[in-house]
Each structure stands twice: as structure tokens, then as C-alpha cells.
Amino acid sequence: MNKQIAKNGMLGTLIGRKMLMGITGMFLILFLVVHCAVNALIFVNDGGELFNKGAEFMGTNILIRIVEVVLFVGILVHIVDGIMLERLNRQKRTVPYVSHNPQANSKWYSRWMGLLGILILMFLIVHLKHFWVLSRFTDHIAHSEMDKLPGQETLFYEMKEVFENPAVVLIYVLAMIGLSYHLMHGFQSAFQTMGWNHPKYTPCIKQAGFWFSIIVPFVFALMPIAMYTGIIK
Amino acid sequence: MKFNLKIWRQKNASTPGKIVDYSIDNINEHMSFLEMMDVLNEQLIHKGEPPVAYDHDCREGICGMCSMHINGRPHGPLAATTTCQLYMRNFKDGETIYIEPFRANSFPVIRDLVVDRSAFDRIMQAGGFVSVNTGSVQDANNIPVNKQHADLAMDAAACIGCGACVAACKNSSASLFVSAKISQLALLPQGQVEAKERVLAMVNQMDEEGFGSCTNTGACEAECPKEISISNIARMNREYYIASLT
Numbered sequence: 001m002n003k004q005i006a007k008n009g010m011l012g013t014l015i016g017r018k019m020l021m022g023i024t025g026m027f028l029i030l031f032l033v034v035h036c037a038v039n040a041l042i043f044v045n046d047g048g049e050l051f052n053k054g055a056e057f058m059g060t061n062i063l064i065r066i067v068e069v070v071l072f073v074g075i076l077v078h079i080v081d082g083i084m085l086e087r088l089n090r091q092k093r094t095v096p097y098v099s100h101n102p103q104a105n106s107k108w109y110s111r112w113m114g115l116l117g118i119l120i121l122m123f124l125i126v127h128l129k130h131f132w133v134l135s136r137f138t139d140h141i142a143h144s145e146m147d148k149l150p151g152q153e154t155l156f157y158e159m160k161e162v163f164e165n166p167a168v169v170l171i172y173v174l175a176m177i178g179l180s181y182h183l184m185h186g187f188q189s190a191f192q193t194m195g196w197n198h199p200k201y202t203p204c205i206k207q208a209g210f211w212f213s214i215i216v217p218f219v220f221a222l223m224p225i226a227m228y229t230g231i232i233k
Numbered sequence: 234m235k236f237n238l239k240i241w242r243q244k245n246a247s248t249p250g251k252i253v254d255y256s257i258d259n260i261n262e263h264m265s266f267l268e269m270m271d272v273l274n275e276q277l278i279h280k281g282e283p284p285v286a287y288d289h290d291c292r293e294g295i296c297g298m299c300s301m302h303i304n305g306r307p308h309g310p311l312a313a314t315t316t317c318q319l320y321m322r323n324f325k326d327g328e329t330i331y332i333e334p335f336r337a338n339s340f341p342v343i344r345d346l347v348v349d350r351s352a353f354d355r356i357m358q359a360g361g362f363v364s365v366n367t368g369s370v371q372d373a374n375n376i377p378v379n380k381q382h383a384d385l386a387m388d389a390a391a392c393i394g395c396g397a398c399v400a401a402c403k404n405s406s407a408s409l410f411v412s413a414k415i416s417q418l419a420l421l422p423q424g425q426v427e428a429k430e431r432v433l434a435m436v437n438q439m440d441e442e443g444f445g446s447c448t449n450t451g452a453c454e455a456e457c458p459k460e461i462s463i464s465n466i467a468r469m470n471r472e473y474y475i476a477s478l479t
Contacts, residue, residue: 097336106451189449
């Protein structure tokens with residue numbers, strides 16, 4: 001039928017590049033579940049004892065540390081591939097429409113995934129600086145109140161300190177709204193890109209994606225709010 | 234009925250175009266959009282001005298020739314409608330109507346509202362067919378076809394290749410068109426023989442023609458005059474992964 005079929009490898013075509021977005025997106029969704037579950041331990045409201053234990057496990061378990069490396073590769077691929085695809089797609093219509101009515105046929109957040117992604121990336125940099133750098137690359141974090149060395153604090157204490165600043169709380173809440181819309185499209189879109197579309201299961205996936213993109217960012221946003229308002233002591 | 238028309242005029246592919254204002258009166262509400270354009274063109278010819286070039290053929294919604302981006306949407310404001318099946322009663326008297334060509338770099342403007350959609354032809358030539366190399370026609374019932382698959386194949390085959398999906402997509406992606414053409418064959422036993430080669434060849438050609446990637450906004454499905462489902466795009470992706478990995 002065609003001799004040049006094998007010319008492009010799978011990642012040489014746009015569908016292949018989108019598959020990368022789908023796979024990494026799904027992996028990041030799984031990460032959000034774990035991250036949200038561990039952090040939700042602060043709502044036990046035991047002065048952070050259980051949360052610190054969870055943080056210690058996540059920071060010391062060898063399997064988790066390996067997955068952490070995979071996670072960073074996944075995030076990087078998702079970001080770089082996403083930006084490259086967005087740039088390519090923007091070059092496909094150089095003369096724009098004079099009159100354009102895209103809201104008639106699609107949701108705004110499905111059209112602005114790139115921008116939402118950039119906002120989440122900006123938040124991610126701030127967020128990593130707040131907690132991840134501190135707990136992985138410095139000796140500043142103690143595993144519990146008990147074995148605190150001089151000059152050390154627990155991660156729970158650090159959270160409380162960071163979220164004393166109302167501007168930080170606002171940034172975190174706004175970022176979670178952005179994440180919510182990114183997931184609102186991204187969750188079901190990843191399944192579609194992977195080719196998993198079925199009359200029986202696609203409506204379930206869409207429902208699950210809707211609730212996931214509301215519940216997970218909501219629980220995340222509650223954390224800085226609860227700490228700032230003093231609900232969590 | 235009276236209308237203010239803002240129509241894209243462009244002499245040829247290499248000359249930049251611009252919106253030109255026209256006013257038109259005494260339009261019958263039962264006229265189709267194309268008939269209204271005919272009335273305008275007749276008036277322009279009488280005035281000695283060049284008529285507005287636009288594509289049309291069957292005027293009954295099955296050929297896929299008519300295009301036009303009307304008030305910001307391919308084929309105008311109605312769902313599941315080609316421009317030739319759009320009637321002036323769907324607009325308000327005195328309304329201002331923007332009329333532009335389908336826009337995508339892969340669909341270069343030839344003149345005014347006429348665009349070159351031959352990229353679609355080249356994608357079809359790459360693999361959108363079933364090879365029948367010998368023999369006479371087989372008895373139709375020799376090959377059993379699952380009813381559900383036959384229906385889905387028929388739905389996909391309803392694609393008239395008008396290019397509204399490309400025009401509506403923010404990425405100018407041709408995924409809906411290509412996936413419909415792949416699906417109509419992949420779903421049937423006759424199409425299975427060349428399924429792998431077909432999807433690889435057509436997807437490669439789609440990229441080579443310069444169409445963008447699919448970001449699943451669903452704009453194509455919403456604007457498609459034949460209501461082709463984006464489940465076909467998922468099927469194309471599936472077919473593509475299987476063909477690439479096996």
C-alpha cells in the first residue's frame with residue numbers, strides 16, 4: 001500500500017506525541033491521588049504526628065524514591081511535549097478568523113490546556129521550593145517532634161509556617177482552581193487519546209473525571225486554608 | 234429580509250485578502266444561504282464587480298463541496314447542517330453576517346471563499362481504500378458482518394469530507410475526517426486485510442499535509458454536518474498504536 005510507512009517511528013507522528021501526553025497525564029493523575037491521600041493526614045488534627053510519619057515513609061522508602069525519579073521524568077516529558085505540541089498547533093492557522101465563535105462548540109478549558117498547564121508549572125516551581133527542596137536536599141526537616149535536632153523542624157511545622165502568609169494561601173488556592181480545570185479536560189481526554197472510548201465505559205470515565213477534578217483540588221486547597229485559619233493546630 | 238454582509242475577498246492565494254461590506258435587501262426567508270449568495274453575485278455582476286467565488290455542487294447536503302465560515306462557525310449557526318441546507322430564516326432581519334473561508338494552512342485560499350482541500354484527497358490516496366485485485370463481485374452474504382459494526386461503519390462513512398472539522402479545530406486537526414475514513418473500513422472484514430498499512434499510511438500523510446494534533450476539544454464533532462463521532466478518533470488512535478507496536 002505504501003512504502004514510506006515505516007519512515008516515521010511512533011513518536012515521529014502527532015498521534016504518538018499525544019500518546020506521550022496521555023500516558024504521562026494518567027501517571028500524574030495517579031501521583032495526585034497518592035499525594036492528596038498522604039497530605040490529607042493533616043486533617044486527623046493530631047499536631048501533625050501521623051502526617052510526619054507519612055512524610056517520613058514517602059521520603060525514606062526506596063521504592064517510593066525510585067518512583068519519584070520516574071515521576072520527575074514524567075512531569076518533564078508532559079511539560080516539554082505539551083509546550084512543543086502547543087507551539088506546533090499554533091502554527092497551523094497563521095491567518096486567523098475575523099469572526100470566531102469557539103464557545104459555541106467547545107469548553108474554554110479544553111482550548112486553554114496549554115495556558116492552564118503553564119500556570120500549574122509556575123505554581124509547581126513555588127511549591128517545590130516550599131517543601132520538596134527543603135525535605136530532600138537540606139537537613140532542616142526532622143521526621144518527628146521527638147527526634148528533632150537543634151535547628152530542625154518537622155514538615156508539618158514547615159507547612160504551618162508557609163501557610164501563615166495569606167498571599168501564599170491565595171496562590172495555592174488559585175493554582176488548585178487552575179488544576180481543577182486542567183483535570184476537568186485532561187482526565188477524560190487522556191483516555192480518549194489512548195483510544196479507550198467505549199459506549200459503556202466512556203460516560204463513567206467522564207463522570208469519574210468530573211468528580212476527580214473537583215474533589216482532589218478541593219481537598220488540596222482546603223489544606224492551606226485550614227492551616228491559615230487555625231482549624232488545624 | 235435585509236442583511237449586512239461582511240465577506241472575505243481575496244483575489245488569489247498570493248494576495249492578502251480583507252473583509253468587504255455588502256448590503257443586500259429583498260431576501261426571501263426560505264432561500265438557502267447559497268441562494269442568497271447567488272442573488273448577491275447577480276447584483277455584483279450587474280454592477281460590473283467581480284462576483285464572490287464560493288464552492289458548491291449538489292446543494293442537498295451530501296457532496297461536501299460547500300464550505301464557508303459563517304458568523305464564526307463552519308457551515309453557520311445550526312448543528313448538523315451544511316451551508317447549502319442553511320436557510321435565511323435562521324438569521325434575524327437586519328443581521329450582520331460574517332462570511333469567511335475555512336481557515337487552515339493546509340487549506341490555502343484559492344480565491345474569496347474557495348479553499349484548496351486537496352490535502353484530503355492525498356490522505357485518501359495514501360490508504361483510504363480496499364484493494365480488490367481480481368475476480369468478480371462476491372456474494373454479499375458470504376462474509377458475515379456484525380450488525381453493530383455495520384452500523385458504526387455506516388455512521389463513519391457518512392463523512393462527506395467537507396473539512397468543517399479542520400475549520401472548527403483550534404489546531405486545524407484533520408483527525409475527525411481521517412478517523413472516519415479509517416473507521417469505515419477498519420470496522421468491516423473487507424477492510425481488515427490492509428488495516429495496519431492503512432492507518433500508518435493515512436496518519437503519516439495527515440501529518441505531512443500539515444494538520445495539527447487532536448486535543449479532544451470536541452469542536453469538530455459539534456460542527457460536523459454529518460455528526461461524525463469523536464469515538465472514531467479513539468478508534469484511529471487504537472488502530473495506530475496496534476499497527477505501530479505489532
